Amino acid sequence: MISVLISHPEEGLILFETGAGKDYPEVWGPQLVDLFAREGYTEDMELDAQIKLTGNDIKDVKAVIIGHLHLDHAGGLEQFRGTDIPIYTHELELKHAFYSVASKTDLGLYLPSYLQFDLNWKPFVGASLGFARGIFLHHCPGHTPGLCIAQINLQNSGTWVITSDQYIVQENYDSLATQGWLTRDHHSWSQSNQMIHFLQKTTDAKLIFGHDREVLMRYKLAPEFYD
Numbered sequence: 001m002i003s004v005l006i007s008h009p010e011e012g013l014i015l016f017e018t019g020a021g022k023d024y025p026e027v028w029g030p031q032l033v034d035l036f037a038r039e040g041y042t043e044d045m046e047l048d049a050q051i052k053l054t055g056n057d058i059k060d061v062k063a064v065i066i067g068h069l070h071l072d073h074a075g076g077l078e079q080f081r082g083t084d085i086p087i088y089t090h091e092l093e094l095k096h097a098f099y100s101v102a103s104k105t106d107l108g109l110y111l112p113s114y115l116q117f118d119l120n121w122k123p124f125v126g127a128s129l130g131f132a133r134g135i136f137l138h139h140c141p142g143h144t145p146g147l148c149i150a151q152i153n154l155q156n157s158g159t160w161v162i163t164s165d166q167y168i169v170q171e172n173y174d175s176l177a178t179q180g181w182l183t184r185d186h187h188s189w190s191q192s193n194q195m196i197h198f199l200q201k202t203t204d205a206k207l208i209f210g211h212d213r214e215v216l217m218r219y220k221l222a223p224e225f226y227d
């Protein structure tokens, strides 16, 4: 589970996704923990500990962007409950997540622990959003109705695209290897997939996939950074 911390010259600290949240094996229960088993876990992998490694505190985060609201990407939002930190997510994602929990139609991948009214939700609409200088969010439905990827243009290391679970692993990107039941809408997913391939080509972007450890480990991790 991957989170990206951006130190932005005008906006301050922006966090893209939050991981699973504290104590998630207990919060989620045994069935889900089987599905999202963790190996080699140490406490310094927690979101707040990782942010500390960068010399910042989770309390210094000025805005959170959630690519999609599944529990392994948004569980850590519990740390922002009761604060006025804006939580940006696509309108369709927010609606789908609350609806899924309320109606129990897509239960299991969302949790009431973070789908709460005391978070400062800031939904946005449309196909693309220029979020801040150098940061663009692109709506990529498929895995979920409102999933958004983040495009981050850095001065020296170029463009990065954080795909959330549009691609869980590299194989999804390279060969259209199916995500099975994890993709809710394959037609939409294919259209999103085409857009991202063009985006990669036109920007020469490096891609970080939702859960591909091997790809992630090729790059520098906190406290190291890219500029």
Ligand SMILES: [Zn+2]
Residues within 6 Å of the ligand: 068, 070, 143, 165
């Ligand atoms: Zn997901």
